[in-house]
Amino acid sequence: MEVQLIKIEKRSDVSRSIYFLTPVLAIFLTLFGGGIIFYILGFNPIEALKFFFITPISDLYGLSELLVKATPLCLIAIGLSFCFKSNNWNIGAEGQLIFGGIVGGGVALLFYNHDGFYVLPIIILSGAIGGMLFAIIPAILKTYFNTNEILVSLMLVYVAKLLLDYLVVGPWSNPEGFNFPETRQFSESARMPILFDGLRIHAGIFITLITVFLSWLILYKTYLGFQIKVSGLSLKTAKYAGYKGKIMIIIVFMISGACAGLAGVGEITGPIGQLHRNISPDYGFTAIIVAFLGRLNPVGIIFASLIVALTYLGAETAQIFLQVPKYTGQVFQGMILFFLLGSDYLLFFKIKFLGLKKNEL
């Protein structure tokens, strides 16, 4: 019997522009693949794609909703980029988001019926600290006990979720709420200011933009950023250069956790306005796709978060207008990641066909 031999070789020269263009290619392939799926489902693919990607943002309200949805994704992904760049696999941003929400929400409840300009900043800050503290746990366990940060951070998501469940069902539930699993609506002083009447876009977007700018500054203009990148490229080099690896691991987890905590506190003081069991539709996990789609680059992540946010909105409009199942949104997210990873593989590796050879087995 004869078999085809294949050799996979690492490419030595990968052009930078192509590296940043492959996400765009992945998006086009996704559109193409999505069109085929819509066609198989019996819809006109062009019309369906229009309902999916154009209709949701064809008015001011839609654009505002896109930003509302993209804000937490962008924040979390920016934080994750610090971890991922330095080869630290923080998979538990969802838990850090929830824990930040819990801490921020607790402070908001403490300030119930309390006016003052300082209320909201305190809540936001405590949310960031909450997320940060929660992210330190896997970092410390990794640095001092050699545990696997993927497992620890992931399992802590359940801890945060169950803690939130306990709080909103029990001690923090609304005393006038007939035991329903939710807290009171926060006071006005604890809510993010709305930027335009009638729209939901809120001041949280400025926090996100500032965070993006600071991240760019840290990653590309500071010694810390240089250390992070070097450790990501080669841990041995970093050690040889004398970088303090342990401290750095803890710092990137802290940054990542703080960003996720900010996202959580932005959701509860922004569009939601209270704590309940569903403060995040898995933003922490979706942000992993966003981080990679954005090439772990602050500007790239802004675009990636907008595109992924659009897949959520699109799934809703497509269901309203065409009665396409809502899960197509997740299919699109999956396809984007699939095509991105696929094209990355072909970008970094060469596949050589070595011809047929006799199989000796």
Added chain:
Amino acid sequence: MYKLFLRSLISVLFLLGFSLNANAEFKVGFVYVGPTGDHGWTYQHDEGRKAVEAAGIKTTYVESVPEGADAERVIRQLAQSGHDLIFTTSFGYMDPTNKVAKDFPNVKFEHATGYKREHSNVATYSARFYEGRTLLGHMAGKMTKTNTIGYIASFPIPEVIRGINAMTLAAQKVNPNIKTKIVWVFTWYDPGKESEAAQALIDQGADIIMQHTDSTAPVQVAEKAGVWSFGQASDMQRFAPKSILTSIIDDWAPYYVERSIAARDGTWKQQDTWHGLKEGMVAMAPYNSVMGDDLVKEVEQLQKDLASGKAHSFTGPIYDQKGNILVAEGAVADDGMLAGMNVYVKGVEGDIPQ
């Protein structure tokens, strides 16, 4: 300045939307918390939607809408895209529904199982599921050998507590030695958690399993363990043919059709609806013949009496766990007391999680 411009632009867009809607075809929108294929809560709401469609009215639905920040957008989109009546079918949509209703005074909103009607275009509706629980209690009291009834409960809200109490009272009436054991799973739909709860209850000696959660997992566990069970929300008989004695069915179809026609014809009014066996919003699946003809006849009679008002699920004397009287002998609990029910009756084990 630009803010003023934006504001006027938005109002023009809104007005344009309204005037367009006025000419457009009458449409009804539905927002679901789960997938239409859950075989429980959402499935039954979708059956109701299909009935509206069959009555010649166009409908739209959005499924699996999380009860967080997304709900408001979906409800608003339905209102904006020319839907004239919108049913939001989960408790967590309460605040978003009222928020959107404020901005769309010409659109009617109906929110299931909530209590806030902040604007004149918001109605609420729910079903007297507890009447069905009374029937289950009667059957459970007669069928149990271990005198232990296992109850899988979702959240300690009045609706769920009412069901536990109604069931226990009815079971005590036919079997004074009955005990009700409860496991709180704090979810409406989680097959894994629900089946663990069912198994735990069976391990504690329950030979009857009932659920106030929406998946078919508990009845399937009961079927395997060879104990009796009751289906929830839809007829779950095919998932546990031997074990299921009957199911409580939520039948939203007549209400949805009636309200949709009223909204179309301009006779829709704000109201708080609480329908039960009488109106058919609560219905019972066929009774399993293994219970024997006598018991089936008894239950059918009780069902008729509850529907006609001759019998009431909460007839005094009713005592709480400490023995304090809740409802005096001969009296029945009024709707206000039922709506805010937050104590167990005597015979239920454990405390309500607070």
